[in-house]
Amino acid sequence: MVVKSFSRGFSLAEILVAIPLVAVISMSLAYFGSIYSFSNSQTIGRFRCQIAVHNLLTLVQAASDTAALTVVSRHIQGGGTAGPLLTSSPAHPDGSSALTVSSSVSSVTGYGMTFGGSPAMPFHVAVTDETTGARSEIITYVTTH
């Protein structure tokens, strides 16, 4: 039976090889860690966009007698149909950094539907988190546009 002895010290050459190896492995792990963190921040960004879109559609639903684009524009900085979502708006998911909204009603002939006698048009609303690039978009139909 062969028993190896580990009691000897490391030579300078071994240490000079081992140290850069540890450094490279550590930096690789740190790199993957940073990718993981970025992925997490993107996930949160996506959550925020989804909530904002849900909130804007809820506001459109509540204001049933008002044009969808008019409702959305009340919550956009500058009052247009596209731009930063007001952080003070109840549609904003957490009131922190601004999200960007874009909304439109498609008027492509043949895409309109009719609900209960009222003509309905496709209504697009999209929210983008500029920090992470995460985006959420919903297309639904509105009768007031």
Place this chain on the structure above:
Amino acid sequence: MELLSVIALSTIFAGISLGPLMMQFSLVFESNARVAEVNRLMEAALLVSRTITQSRAFASSFAFTGDENLTWTDETGQVHTILEQVTGSITTDASNDQTVVIRLEGKRIPGGATVRMLAYPLR
């Protein structure tokens, strides 16, 4: 002398490589916890939103109890705990066509996390 040089070099390299790595790991753990917290709040807010919309529950049937629980009292008077370790408010917003603003503030991570979701009771 050689040994001292090796020890000094080792310490410097270990500091350079392991320091940022440890910091990176702590950032990963923190961001994981934040994702989980926001997800928890989002699911609870969605549940409240659905309850208000579908069962036509009133905002006043939801309460934040002293021990930081979000509860809902149903039509039979039974109290359901929806979420723990949370504060916030569930209020009717008269300026936005009587929508209900659900604002939840989680307490499980340092600094907390906030989610604000709207509901519209179909009455």
